[in-house]
Amino acid sequence: MSQGRSLELYFVDGRPDGLLTAEVFNWTGHILSAPRIQLREALERPEAKYTGVYLLLGDDEDGRIAYVGEGESISERIRSHDAKKEWWSNVVMITTSSDSLHKAHVKYLESRLVEIAREAAQVRLENGNTPPRSSLSEAGQANMEEFIETLRMVLPALGIDLLQVQKRSARYGSETTDASTPPICFSLSAPQVGIVATARLEGAEFIVRQGSEARPRWVGQGGHVASYAKLHAQLCQLGILKVEGDKAIFTEHYAFSSPSAAAAVVLGRPSNGRTKWKRSETGQSYADWEAEQIGADA
Known part of the structure; x- marks a missing residue:
């Protein structure tokens, strides 16, 4: 079972959209996040001169974009990007509190x-190619992988989903669920279009199972659901949804942020997933099941 972790955020100038540092108890890592308009203040901080990696985040005409880089003095690399790259609006500097990282x-x-x-x-990456890994010892690689695992927990807490992998391997769930705790499974069917999908609740993730069916194209209307339409198109582009005739098939398990997001992608239109998804064993809606869990009326 995963252990709880404590994340300490410090708003340097007292504003939620300004300079921000993030640290986790018993983790050597240190994160400094800053909007570009406060770049001067960010680069004046001592950690900006440490060895580390950094993320440039922003938008262009094609959507969200990011760049991943490294440097023995992060501030020098970022000053170079400030002169050459126009699109980025935020920078995230990832170092250690004691400047213990080296070039490798x-x-x-x-x-x-x-x-x-x-x-x-x-997010679309501006990095042209994946840079080669450096030569680290087996122990060194293990330390860096552990560092990355904590980083993948911290960044989403800061609203940065760059490293959030929603795909799950075909074996996902077979080893992760305690045998004493039966999995919570749901299904969604749309007989009029011949679609049947199944899902499983794992922690905070609503995971549509491999082999589930979905509409092959988005048919919904309205700008407020544009993000779901883009997600449907993205899953088709990535091959997670594979079009086969008049339906699309999930080629992998995929974790959604909510039942409604999952239902929208499956049905190809806006949908209240809380009422569409039903408990596989009882036919109870997700909303009714949830209300039962907290002892409230639906």
Whole structure:
């Protein structure tokens, strides 16, 4: 069972959209996040001169974009990007509180973060190629992988989903659920279009199972659901949804942020997933099941 962790956030100038530092108890890592308009203040901080990796985050005409880089003095690399790259609006500097990373460490981290970000496919990367990993000892690689695992917990807490991989392997769930706790399973069917999908609740994730069916194209209307339409298109592009005739098939398990997001992608239109998804064993709606769990009326 995963243990709870404590994340300490410090708003340097007392504003939630300004300079921010993040640290986790018993983790050597240190994160400094800053909007570009406060770049001068960020680069004046001592950790900006440490060896580490950094993320540039922003938007262009094609959507969200990011760049992953490394440097023995992060501030020098970021000053170069400030002069050459127009699109980014935020920077995240990832170092250690004692400046204990060296060049081989950050080369390895840069390579792995690019690999994970490409797999996650949440944001388009400006990095042309995945940089080669540096030569670290087996122990050194293990330390960096542990560092990355904590980083993958911290960044989403800061609203950064660059490393969030929603895909799950075909074996996902077979070893992760305690045998004494039966999995909570749901199904969604749309007989009029011949669609049947199944899902499983795992912690905070609503995971649509491999082999589930979905509409092959988005048919919904309205700008307020544009994000779900984009997600449907993205899953088709990535091959997670494979079109076969008049339906699409999930080729892998995929974790959604909510039952409604999952229902929208499955049905190809806006949908209240809380009422559409039914308990596989009882036919009870997700909303009724949830209300039962907290002892409230639906």
